[in-house]
Amino acid sequence: LATQIGSGLMGVLYVLDEPTVGLHQKDNLRLIDTLKRLRDMGNTILVVEHDADMMMSCDNIIDMGPGAGTQGGEIIFQGTPAEILQSETSLTGKFLSGKEFIACPAERRSGKGRQIVLEGASQNNLQDIDIKIPCGLLTAVTGVSGSGKSTMVIETLYKVMARRLNQHSGSMGKIKRVKDMGDIERVIMINQQPIGRTPRSNPVTYTGIFSFIRDLFTGLPEARMRGYKPGRFSFNVKGGRCEACEGNGLIKIEMHFLPDVYVTCEACHGKRFNTDTLDIRYKDRNIAEVLDMTVDQALDFFSNIPSLKSHLQLLVDVGLGYVRLGQSATTLSGGEAQRIKLARELGKRVNSNTLYILDEPTIGLHFADIRKLLDVLMRLVDMGNTMVVIEHNLDIIKSADHIIDLGPEGGPGGGRIIASGTVEEIARNEKSATGQFLRKILNDQKTGVA
Known part of the structure; x- marks a missing residue:
C-alpha cells in the first residue's frame, strides 16, 4: 500500500481481501486512513471485509446473503453505511446499528485457583517475561501487531506444554523453567489448517x-x-x-x-x-x-x-x-475447518483439563458467526477446560474471563506484558492500547449504545 501511494497512480482498481486480518484496532485506523488516501488520489478501492470500523468508513456497502453456502449468493443490500443501519433485511446492518449484538457475559468465571506458570520467556522479542495462564478460564492474549503474541502463545506456551504432554519433539521457545502446569492433561491447537489434504476427507x-x-x-x-x-x-x-x-x-x-x-x-x-x-x-x-x-x-x-x-x-x-x-x-475455508475441529472436541465424551489454543479464530467470520463461535468456546470452558485465544476482535476480548495485553509497540518495542487481569481492569489501564478500545465498548454497553 505504501508503494502504491508513492507511485501516484490514478484510475486503478485495488481489490483487498480482509486487509484487517491480524491488525490491532490502532493499526486498523491507520489502514483505513491509507485506503482513503488512495481513493482521494482518484482510485477505486474494493474491500472484502467483516470489520465494523472498515464498513462504517466505506462510501458504499454491498451485503451478500442471506445465509452461507447454497443459502447465499444474493445481494441483500447496497448503499451507504447510514442506509444499511436502517435496513430491515440486512443482518450486517442490524449488528452495525446495535439491534443485534454480542453481549458481555453476565458474570465472569473465577477459575480453579491453579495457573500454568512458565518463567523467563525470552524467545524473539519477549523481554524475559513470566507467562501465567489461569486454569479453567477463557484467556484472551491481545496487543498491537508484532508485540509478541504468537511467540508467547504458540512458540512458547504451546510447544513447551506439547513437549511435556504430547511428546512433541520439535523446537520450542526459550524459557528458564516450567514452574507449574496447572493439572493440564492435554494440549490441543485448533488452527485453520485443512482437516484433510485429499478430496477423500470430509x-x-x-x-x-x-x-x-x-x-x-x-x-x-x-x-x-x-x-x-x-x-x-x-x-x-x-x-x-x-x-x-x-x-x-x-x-x-x-x-x-x-x-x-x-x-x-x-x-x-x-x-x-x-x-x-x-x-x-x-x-x-x-x-x-x-x-x-x-x-x-x-x-x-x-x-x-x-x-x-x-x-x-x-x-x-x-x-x-x-x-x-x-x-x-479441500473446498472448506480455514474458518470452516476450524469450526469442524471445535465440533469434534465438543463431541468427545471425556473432555476436561485440556488446554485449547486458538490463533485468531474470528478470521473471515461475520458477527453472527462470531456469536456462535463464542458460544462453543464458552461450552468447552464450562466443561472444565482452559482456553487461550490470540485475538484482536473486541467481541471475543470483552467476553474473556482474563486478558494478557502485550506491547507497547511491535518488534523490538514490544514483548512486554503491559497489563494482565479482567476486562474491566484492562479497560481502566491507561498504558494499554487495547484498554482504550475496551473502555469505549464497556461505556457504550452501559449507556445502551451499539
Whole structure:
C-alpha cells in the first residue's frame, strides 16, 4: 500500500481481501486512513471485509446473503453505511446499528485457583517475561501487531506444554523453567489448517459421523441379506466404491506444462459408489444421496436416531448447517475447518483439563458467526477446560474471563506484558492500547449504545 501511494497512480482498481486480518484496532485506523488516501488520489478501492470500523468508513456497502453456502449468493443490500443501519433485511446492518449484538457475559468465571506458570520467556522479542495462564478460564492474549503474541502463545506456551504432554519433539521457545502446569492433561491447537489434504476427507469422516451412517446402512434388511459390512459403504475401501475412479467421484487428467484437470467419473457420475451399493436405501435415499445432503437437511432426516442427531447438532451449533456432509475437505475455508475441529472436541465424551489454543479464530467470520463461535468456546470452558485465544476482535476480548495485553509497540518495542487481569481492569489501564478500545465498548454497553 505504501508503494502504491508513492507511485501516484490514478484510475486503478485495488481489490483487498480482509486487509484487517491480524491488525490491532490502532493499526486498523491507520489502514483505513491509507485506503482513503488512495481513493482521494482518484482510485477505486474494493474491500472484502467483516470489520465494523472498515464498513462504517466505506462510501458504499454491498451485503451478500442471506445465509452461507447454497443459502447465499444474493445481494441483500447496497448503499451507504447510514442506509444499511436502517435496513430491515440486512443482518450486517442490524449488528452495525446495535439491534443485534454480542453481549458481555453476565458474570465472569473465577477459575480453579491453579495457573500454568512458565518463567523467563525470552524467545524473539519477549523481554524475559513470566507467562501465567489461569486454569479453567477463557484467556484472551491481545496487543498491537508484532508485540509478541504468537511467540508467547504458540512458540512458547504451546510447544513447551506439547513437549511435556504430547511428546512433541520439535523446537520450542526459550524459557528458564516450567514452574507449574496447572493439572493440564492435554494440549490441543485448533488452527485453520485443512482437516484433510485429499478430496477423500470430509466433515463426516473427520468428526466420526460417517461411522454411524455406515452402521445404519449395514443394519438395513437388504444389506444384511446381501452380507454387506460397514466397509461396503466406504469410498476408501474396495468392494462398494466405484473402481473406475477409486471412490473419488473424479478422474485426474494430467496436463503437460499445465495444472492437472479433474473431470467427473463417467462410470458413477460422481456418486463414488457402484450400483450394487447404491441399491441399498434408507428412507428412499442411498448413501451417495445422504452424503450430498447439507447438515441441516441431515439433522431433519436422521431426527429419530439420537447418536447421529446429537453429532449433527454440534455442526449446526458451530454455524455449519449449510455444509454438505460429503463436501471435500479441500473446498472448506480455514474458518470452516476450524469450526469442524471445535465440533469434534465438543463431541468427545471425556473432555476436561485440556488446554485449547486458538490463533485468531474470528478470521473471515461475520458477527453472527462470531456469536456462535463464542458460544462453543464458552461450552468447552464450562466443561472444565482452559482456553487461550490470540485475538484482536473486541467481541471475543470483552467476553474473556482474563486478558494478557502485550506491547507497547511491535518488534523490538514490544514483548512486554503491559497489563494482565479482567476486562474491566484492562479497560481502566491507561498504558494499554487495547484498554482504550475496551473502555469505549464497556461505556457504550452501559449507556445502551451499539
